[in-house]
Amino acid sequence: MKKATLSPYILWSSLFIIVPLLLVVYYSVTIETPEGIELSLENFKKFFEPIYLKVLWRSIILALISTVICLILGYPAALILAGKSFKRSNTLIMLFMLPMWMNFLLRTYAWLTLLEKNGLVNMIFQAIGLQPLNILYTETAVILGMVYNFLPFMVLPIYSVVSKIDRSIIEAAEDLGANSLIVFLRIILPLSIPGVVSGITMVFMPAVTTFVISRLLGGGQFMLIGNLIEQQFLFVGDWGFGSAISVVMILVILVSIGFMSRFENEEQGGRLW
Amino acid sequence: MVMNFLKRFYVYILFVFLYAPIVVLMVLSFNNSRLRGSWDGFTLRWYIELFQDRQILTSLYYTIAVAVLSSAIATIIGTAAAIGIHNLHGFKKNLIMNVTYIPVLNPDIVTGVALMILFIFLRLRLGFLTMLLAHITFNIPYVILSVLPKLKQLNNNLYEAALDLGATPWYALQKVIIPQIMPGILTGFLFAFTLSIDDFVISFFTTGSGVSNLSITVFSMARRGVNPKINALSTLMFLTVLILLIIVNLRMSKDKNGKGGGNGKNKEISLGARDSSGGGGGLLRI
Numbered sequence: 001m002k003k004a005t006l007s008p009y010i011l012w013s014s015l016f017i018i019v020p021l022l023l024v025v026y027y028s029v030t031i032e033t034p035e036g037i038e039l040s041l042e043n044f045k046k047f048f049e050p051i052y053l054k055v056l057w058r059s060i061i062l063a064l065i066s067t068v069i070c071l072i073l074g075y076p077a078a079l080i081l082a083g084k085s086f087k088r089s090n091t092l093i094m095l096f097m098l099p100m101w102m103n104f105l106l107r108t109y110a111w112l113t114l115l116e117k118n119g120l121v122n123m124i125f126q127a128i129g130l131q132p133l134n135i136l137y138t139e140t141a142v143i144l145g146m147v148y149n150f151l152p153f154m155v156l157p158i159y160s161v162v163s164k165i166d167r168s169i170i171e172a173a174e175d176l177g178a179n180s181l182i183v184f185l186r187i188i189l190p191l192s193i194p195g196v197v198s199g200i201t202m203v204f205m206p207a208v209t210t211f212v213i214s215r216l217l218g219g220g221q222f223m224l225i226g227n228l229i230e231q232q233f234l235f236v237g238d239w240g241f242g243s244a245i246s247v248v249m250i251l252v253i254l255v256s257i258g259f260m261s262r263f264e265n266e267e268q269g270g271r272l273w
Numbered sequence: 274m275v276m277n278f279l280k281r282f283y284v285y286i287l288f289v290f291l292y293a294p295i296v297v298l299m300v301l302s303f304n305n306s307r308l309r310g311s312w313d314g315f316t317l318r319w320y321i322e323l324f325q326d327r328q329i330l331t332s333l334y335y336t337i338a339v340a341v342l343s344s345a346i347a348t349i350i351g352t353a354a355a356i357g358i359h360n361l362h363g364f365k366k367n368l369i370m371n372v373t374y375i376p377v378l379n380p381d382i383v384t385g386v387a388l389m390i391l392f393i394f395l396r397l398r399l400g401f402l403t404m405l406l407a408h409i410t411f412n413i414p415y416v417i418l419s420v421l422p423k424l425k426q427l428n429n430n431l432y433e434a435a436l437d438l439g440a441t442p443w444y445a446l447q448k449v450i451i452p453q454i455m456p457g458i459l460t461g462f463l464f465a466f467t468l469s470i471d472d473f474v475i476s477f478f479t480t481g482s483g484v485s486n487l488s489i490t491v492f493s494m495a496r497r498g499v500n501p502k503i504n505a506l507s508t509l510m511f512l513t514v515l516i517l518l519i520i521v522n523l524r525m526s527k528d529k530n531g532k533g534g535g536n537g538k539n540k541e542i543s544l545g546a547r548d549s550s551g552g553g554g555g556l557l558r559i
Contacts, residue, residue, distance in 0.1 A: 012350060012409075012410070013373070018372065019391060101515065103473070103511070103514060105473045109495045246386055257378075
């Protein structure tokens with residue numbers, strides 16, 4: 001009976017999880033020629049043309065910039081929330097999580113309303129006598145959208161690691177004469193690294209694969225790797241090339257996970273998934 | 274004191290950054306003016322227009338139909354799978370768990386195009402059925418991950434006692450195991466339902482021929498610029514998903530506090546709920 005309960009899932013996951021991925025790999029390493037289908041690395045070679053490499057490069061750079069901004073904004077926030085400045089930090093953490101649960105598309109769309117030419121941001125800027133800000137459909141808007149969407153992913157893992165630090169370690173350091181700077185540098189910072197690592201992963205991954213933010217806030221002119229995949233499948237119809245880019249994307253993700261997991265400390269429980 | 278004030282000030286500034294866009298969107302959905310900058314008085318006009326818009330009503334219908342069906346089917350397959358996985362050990366268990374994590378870890382866009390290739394390869398016409406199959410696929414792992422912690426808390430002796438007293442395995446499953454893991458099953462169902470309502474990227478690639486859900490409709494409207502009707506629709510969608518998620522998370526924290534054994538897994542899921550990313554996809558089907 002125990003086997004019987006598992007078999008529908010085994011069937012389902014083979015057909016809808018394993019086979020599709022194998023198909024992606026299959027299309028990425030074959031090309032259609034007049035004589036039939038041939039094994040070839042042509043699709044990957046195409047990806048390494050300068051024009052497409054630039055897209056990959058841009059995606060990685062924009063995702064990195066957003067990750068760094070999230071880290072700079074989020075790290076202090078996580079420390080403050082884990083500290084004693086607030087009486088109800090649980091409620092505040094809930095409030096940090098709320099926007100994360102809301103539809104990602106709508107959160108991005110909200111910025112479209114704010115940033116457009118006669119949107120609220122420009123109205124306010126004009127009212128206080130500033131130049132109108134025309135950042136919609138620029139890289140700045142894409143970065144803003146990424147930071148806005150993914151900032152909670154940075155704050156939460158760092159918070160959950162820092163709030164678990166044993167107070168007595170800090171007190172011991174203080175008893176031994178450490179000032180708050182030394183306490184931070186020698187205790188809090190090293191102990192928070194697992195949280196920082198999973199924060200970076202959780203921001204970088206969705207940022208590097210997005211195609212919605214770049215489409216809505218970048219106006220289609222700032223093509224990222226996600227947009228390239230979308231275009232190959234929906235408009236160009238070049239499945240081989242689209243699959244090759246998908247394989248590259250999976251590799252980027254796997255490499256990042258592998259790289260990050262070397263820094264992870266199982267016992268600290270900084271992981272969120 | 275000053276330091277404390279600065280700290281609080283900093284956190285409040287971040288909250289303004291996180292919430293201002295959403296609040297502005299909601300306020301503007303009641304604005305009588307088409308121009309977003311000026312306030313022309315309170316109106317429910319956009320909501321009324323929203324409910325007269327055929328395209329939006331059709332996509333609302335598809336969203337709910339897919340969400341109900343996919344979460345129900347995923348709950349059945351996922352619960353059965355979790356019971357099976359719970360009884361596995363070693364290599365087999367690792368293998369199946371790793372496969373289960375694939376849709377959770379894969380970027381949404383890759384899951385989306387991979388399923389699209391499969392459906393076209395199988396000569397299925399992209400539409401309602403393919404979107405439903407895709408949603409079931411990405412929902413099952415979340416059901417499994419909600420039910421497994423409950424199975425770990427279960428006392429195995431009860432099941433054996435039932436067998437000793439003459440119950441058939443099927444009867445014991447129904448009367449002993451299922452009632453005890455019910456909270457996990459319900460949480461998984463609600464989770465799957467919410468994810469399904471919220472999904473954009475995977476639906477975008479796996480549907481076709483005029484069938485679209487609300488997210489896809491919003492996307493295609495937003496590409497043509499800002500539209501007050503989307504503000505109204507967004508407000509309603511925000512509130513719906515919010516209420517659902519609050520229910521799910523209240524349930525989860527109750528499970529955790531109540532029985533003391535929810536271990537890390539519950540939290541992992543609730544925090545990793547979305548993005549989504551998406552994807553936002555990204556890693557967590559964030």
